Amino acid sequence: MSEQLEKLIAELYESVETKRLFSETLSKIVTYLGAAQSHLCLLGKDNSSIGLNFTANMDPSFLDEYHQHYVNIDYRLKLITKSPVGAVMTDDQFNTQEGLRSSPIHHDLFPRYDVNRIMGSNITVDGRLGWFGVTSMRKDGTFSKEVMEDFSRLVVHARKALQLRQLRMETGERELVHRSSNDAQTHGVIMLANGETEYVNQIAQDILDLGFVRIQNGRLVSRNPREQKKLDAVHRRVRNGEAPLVRLLDSKTNTTYAVQVFNPLPRFVDGRLEPARWVTYKIVVLNPQDILSPRTLDRISQFFGLSGSESAAIAAVIALQPLSEYSRVKGVQQDTVRKQLKSAMTKMAVNSQKQLFQVYERFKVFE
Numbered sequence: 001m002s003e004q005l006e007k008l009i010a011e012l013y014e015s016v017e018t019k020r021l022f023s024e025t026l027s028k029i030v031t032y033l034g035a036a037q038s039h040l041c042l043l044g045k046d047n048s049s050i051g052l053n054f055t056a057n058m059d060p061s062f063l064d065e066y067h068q069h070y071v072n073i074d075y076r077l078k079l080i081t082k083s084p085v086g087a088v089m090t091d092d093q094f095n096t097q098e099g100l101r102s103s104p105i106h107h108d109l110f111p112r113y114d115v116n117r118i119m120g121s122n123i124t125v126d127g128r129l130g131w132f133g134v135t136s137m138r139k140d141g142t143f144s145k146e147v148m149e150d151f152s153r154l155v156v157h158a159r160k161a162l163q164l165r166q167l168r169m170e171t172g173e174r175e176l177v178h179r180s181s182n183d184a185q186t187h188g189v190i191m192l193a194n195g196e197t198e199y200v201n202q203i204a205q206d207i208l209d210l211g212f213v214r215i216q217n218g219r220l221v222s223r224n225p226r227e228q229k230k231l232d233a234v235h236r237r238v239r240n241g242e243a244p245l246v247r248l249l250d251s252k253t254n255t256t257y258a259v260q261v262f263n264p265l266p267r268f269v270d271g272r273l274e275p276a277r278w279v280t281y282k283i284v285v286l287n288p289q290d291i292l293s294p295r296t297l298d299r300i301s302q303f304f305g306l307s308g309s310e311s312a313a314i315a316a317v318i319a320l321q322p323l324s325e326y327s328r329v330k331g332v333q334q335d336t337v338r339k340q341l342k343s344a345m346t347k348m349a350v351n352s353q354k355q356l357f358q359v360y361e362r363f364k365v366f367e
Contacts, residue, residue, distance in 0.1 A: 005150055008032060012154075012161040019165070026056035029154060033147050035134035036116060039063075042123075042130040042162050051128065052162055062113040070109055075099045081129060083122045086159065088152045090119050090143065119143050119151060123159035125166065132158050167243060188283035192218055207283055212250040213257065220259065220281050222248060234261055238279070256286040292319045296363050300348075303363075310344035313337055317353055318360050 008029055015021035026038045037058045044051040055063070071077075079094040100106055109115070117140075120133025132155055136143065143151070188204030190197070195218030200208070208214055213222050219235060222228045227248045237244045238261045248257040262280040292315060301311040316326040316337075323341070327334040350356050 001153065002150075004032060005153065009154065009157045012157050013164070016161055016164045022054040022161075022165075023056055026054055030056045030134060033134055033143075033151060034137065035119075036114070036137045037135045038133065039120075040132050040158060040162065042125055042166060043128050045128065052165060059113055062109075062115070066109065070105055073103070074105060075103060076105075080120075080122050080131070081124070085122055085124050086155055088119065088121050088148055088155060090148075091117050117141050117143075119148065121152075121155045123155060123162065125159060125163045128166075130159065130162060188281075188285075190215065190220065190281040190283070192279050192281075204281075204283055207257070207285065210250075210253075210255075212253075212255065213248070213259075213283075219279070220261075224248075224250065231259075234259070258284045258286055286320075293364065296360060300360065300363050304344075304347045306344050306347060307340075309340045310347070313340040314344050314348075314356060317341065317356060 008025065011021070011025045011028065015025050022040065026040060030036070030038045038056040039058060040052075040054045041050055042052040050067075053063070066074075075096065076094045076099065079096075080089070083089055083094070095106075115135055116138060117136040118133055119136075120131060123130035123132050134151065188207050189199070189201045190204045190208075191199040192215070197215055211223065213220055215221075220231060222231055227250075230246050230248060234244045234246045243260060243262050245258060245260045248259060249255070250257070260282045262282065297311060297315055297318070300306070300314070306314070312330075313326075316323065323337050324334055327337045330337070345351070345356060348356070348359060350359060
């Protein structure tokens with residue numbers, strides 16, 4: 001791999017933090033490949049609108065016109081979306097003879113905007129349709145074997161960079177950190193930058209002081225080898241653009257932790273990805289004796305008009321107390337407890353215990 005190509009790949013990842021850099025990097029890619037134009041995009045969650053859209057050397061009105069008048073008649077889309085993700089294709093593979101002969105895309109749209117031969121790839125991410133393509137300089141232009149190989153290398157990293165950008169937008173990681181500067185939050189937050197601890201709120205510090213997890217070599221680790229394997233697996237998933245949630249158990253104290261890792265930004269150095277420059281951990285302690293907040297429960301009960309027995313039933317569920325044990329302690333039939341719980345959930349318009357926990361978590365903001 002050439003030094004210039006490595007630099008372009010590195011710039012793709014640097015573009016994750018600053019949206020405008022994507023188009024600047026695409027312009028450099030176009031020049032490097034000897035191409036004319038480039039288009040990099042990812043559709044929204046429903047695949048009916050563009051979520052991320054970057055171009056280089058392309059007339060902005062071309063895409064506007066394409067989406068208004070041509071996208072619904074573009075026969076090539078089915079062929080592209082059915083192609084293997086990341087595979088490099090040229091016109092010959094997603095054009096048909098009938099399409100070349102009769103489609104207004106080839107006879108009207110492309111000639112007016114000087115769109116020549118196309119090389120591209122399906123870069124669908126998490127079910128969202130994506131595309132990365134370049135066009136040739138001339139109508140009869142072709143792409144050499146070397147150019148196609150370089151483009152194939154770029155496709156892999158362009159897709160991952162786009163995925164990281166999408167994740168960055170969705171999680172609002174920086175806003176999360178700023179909000180968490182208030183130690184009244186219900187979860188711990190640890191932010192690392194370049195392997196160094198940049199921010200730890202009080203809840204997270206209290207968790208670290210317990211010693212089950214700690215910061216070592218620029219990442220969160222556990223003193224328990226079995227739980228450490230879980231964290232190792234999570235860190236690998238983070239490098240692939242995910243924001244995974246993992247359950248850790250301290251068997252000595254019977255303490256359960258829920259840990260989520262947010263938004264890495266890997267660096268491409270010497271032909272490989274280096275660890276993220278910064279990463280944030282969100283940690284929640286799930287001890288049954290600690291999870292229930294009487295104040296939150298009281299607000300829920302008042303808001304939904306729950307009776308005392310209904311409120312006590314959902315409190316048992318939220319505190320992870322088995323209904324059999326709860327009914328024994330209360331001295332009532334288990335069937336009676338189930339009816340109280342069902343009545344409470346009906347008033348709250350929830351259909352499962354999972355939704356019950358979601359309502360409880362949302363009401364914590366009113367504490």
